[in-house]
Amino acid sequence: MTHFIKKAVSISSITLISRILGMIRDAVIAFIFGAGMVSDAFFIAFRPFDLIRKMMSDGILSISFIPLFAKQFAQNKKDQAVAMFLNALFFISIAGALLVGFGIYFAPFLIDFFAPGYGAGSYSHILSCLLFRIMAPYMFIIFFVALSMSVLHAKGNFYVPAATPIVLNLCMITAAVLFSNRFTPKIAVLAIGVTAGGIVQLVFQLPSLARLGMFDFKAFVRMHPHVKKAFIALGPSMIGAAAFQINLLVAGLTASTLDPGAVSYLNYAERLVQFPLALVASPVATVLLPMLSAMAGSGCLEIGKHAQRRVEFSFLDQTHGTQDFSLVFDAGVRMVFFLIIPATVGIIALNRPIVLLLFGRGAFDLTAVDQTGRCLVFMVLGLWAVAGTRLFVALYYALSNIRLPFMAGLVSIVCNVLLCQFFVQHMGVTGLSLAVSLSGIIGFVLLVASGPFGLRGRAVLVCACRAVFMSVIMYFLVKWIWNFWTDYSKIIQAAGIVISIGAGAGCYLLAAHLTSNPEMAMLTRIFLKQK
Template sequence: MAHFIKKAASISSISLISRILGMIRDAIIAFIFGADTVSDAFFIAFRPFDLVRKIMSDGILSSSFIPLFAEQFAQNKKEQAAAMFLNALFFISIAGALMVGLGIYFAPFWVDLFAPGYGAGSYSHTLSCLLFRIMMPYMFIVFFVALSMSVLHASGNFHVPAATPVLLNLCIITAAVIFSNQFTPKIAVLAIGVTAGGIVQLAFQIPSLAKLGMFDFKTFVRVNPHVKKAFITLGPSMIGAAAFQINLLVAGLTASKLDPGAVSYLNYAERLVQFPLALVASPVATVLLPMLSAMAGTRCLKPGKPSGGVPRFNFFDQTEETQDLSLLFDAGIRMVFFLIIPATVGIIALNRPIVLLLFGRGAFDLTAVDQTGQCLVFMILGVWAVAGTRLFVAFHYALSNIRQPFMAGVVSIGCNVLLCRFFVERMGVTGLSLSVSLSAVAGFILLAASRPFGIRGRGVLVCACRAVFMSVIMFFLVRWIWGLWSDSSRIIQAAGLVISISIGAGGYLVGTRLTSNPEMVMLTRIFLKQK
């Protein structure tokens, strides 16, 4: 367990750098382009690429290929893994090239699909088509990058894939800061930065793949049964693993029919919501899926012995650990809730100051700050459910169980479609954020209710309740501390925000340590190497 937590923490530290750069990137975009028709056009055009990137790296290919790759690596069958990789790359290359050609030719159709509120021939529609065509080569690249990430994760290499988003953010930042005045329209520089970033990401991963022997073309076969099985599960895997991203896409489509800026408000709120997810849920799920898949592949799971019946578990005994998948999952989800619940409460307490200090300058006016802050509050309410869903999906997919996540995804997406239409008429763009949160909760409840392989829901629920109790105390503490700085200058407010967050986080950790919270005790033992 110590090995598992430390790997997740290592990925989280790299993700922190990526998210900081992502915040800088979004702050620069907000400063230069604000939240209006132009920025909406970019976010509309970028949304399908961002969606495909996330569901490919975090959802479809990972969930479909990692269990199969991990089984080959666990059994030391690298030649079979290379054969799988080359066969998958062959089909992905054909599909990617075809998709790029069709995307460029049918760009107006895709913009109509993703932005039904943009009339054909309007400036917003024309600009979105231009940006979509510029970024279309990135679609081909993202398939290759996602496949390589799956191979590296399955082989135990988590650092190289975790660093690739850093390169994308650096490319977009460089393009916006240095070259924004050299293009007409200026916003086109962001689309060029996205495509350039994809090329850099791909080049960064190729050496690691070569080191694993994935380019052994002697192993290539036209049809690989494992790859065929993985591709068959792509559709259901997408629904199960990417329901949250699909719901955000639906919300963005609805927002395109509202006043200018609505799409941007949702986008900036989503970026802030992704911050705790990237630091807590994604690293745990990233490490959990290949570890569980390898354990299942080496027959460590004993169907005749339900995991819930194991009375005691030593977090530091890896022999005992590998005998029970559900105990590893149980520890992972408890750790995620222990960390993500206070992060959620902290963002709710400081939503407007965070938005103001990150984006509130240049073309991003106070109206945009208020609207983004409100969207953030409603969207962050469901982040715990999104985090829990990611871990449940990883657990099911590691055991090649696609049906349950698929059904949960269908329920979540269906709820979102209905709730978006209901809330947008009553609350506007903030109602779309609330719809996404409630839909995430609905999907999580369905997954949690199944409790596969004896997962002990009572222990997870108790952990969540403890975290909520301490987080409520932290909420009032943070709000009181921020009140001391709220009327000061912008620089003093920035310092006050950092101090408020630091004291809130420190108070939460100290409080959980003084009350002997099991998750805090486990973290302390692991990182202090106590026995």
């Protein structure tokens, strides 16, 4: 039972490096460009690429591709798996090239859509078009990298895909620090860094694919039936698995009609919300999807297989086989909630100090710090629901059930559009963050309400309530400790934030240990490298 959690922890360790670099990247951008018209133009131009990148890194293509691809290997049909990859690569190459040309030619119309508040011919509109065209080739690279990631995940190689974003962050940081004064406008260097980073990402994954024998072109076929099936499912899969990202896009569109800086406030708040998601929810969902898909392909996945057993479940119980997907999935959900809930409460407790520490320097003034901190509080309220949604989407797609995630995602998106229009009139840009959180919660509730029989919903609920109780205690401790550091210099405050976070984490983990929390016992075994 601990096997897939250990893999998730390993992925999370690599992702931590990537996210730290991502925070450094955002801090560099905030320092050099601040939060205003120029930074808004870049984030508007980068938004569609970032949206597709996050969708793919969260496994959107994997969701439709892995279940069919993994079944080929589970049934010892490697030649068919290679044929699937080459056929998918053929169509992705054609689609990517067309999208690049389409994006370059129709950039003004696309910016009109992504930034309805920018008037045609304005400096913001012209700058956004320029940046969009520079980054257009990155769209082709995203699809190739996503396909590569799907293949590697299906074969149990989670480490190379997890390390790939590190390359992009390094390229953007290098471009901003070393070359920002050599371009006019300066912000163009970020767009060039994105495209260059994408090329390096692509080269980084090619050796792993070659070692798997994926470039055996003798196996190529013009149309593979499983590829056709995967691409047909891709659209609904996108709605089901990427509702959160689409909701953020809608919020960004609405923010472009507000005062300059609103788009940047949302963007920086989203970056901070993505940090715990990438470290906790994404690794577990990444490991669960190919594992459950392979179980389905070998015919050993049964809903509620051990539902009649009256044995108290424990993470340390080795009598159950991992072929009972309900126990595996239950372990993943409980572990994610055990970690994501205190992360949410910690961010709420220290929202403004964290924003001030990471971004509050250079061109990023105190007004930007306050607005970003408010957006962060409202956006993080739905963090637990977004994390839970990723796990349930992985479960449904492993069971080849596309309809339920699609319907839940569609309802979430519609609710977000309506809530954005309502809250923006009363709360401004912070209302957009609240709309994203509430719509995410609605989508998650719909997924859980339609969950398969055999899942231990009561055990998950007990785990969540227990985590909330311990997190509330942690909240007051963190706030109390932070009050001792508020009147000092930024360097001392940075140490205070680290001490406050460390004390809060220690308090939470100690409480979990003293209450014999099974999730804590699982983490202890993993980090002590016990079997």
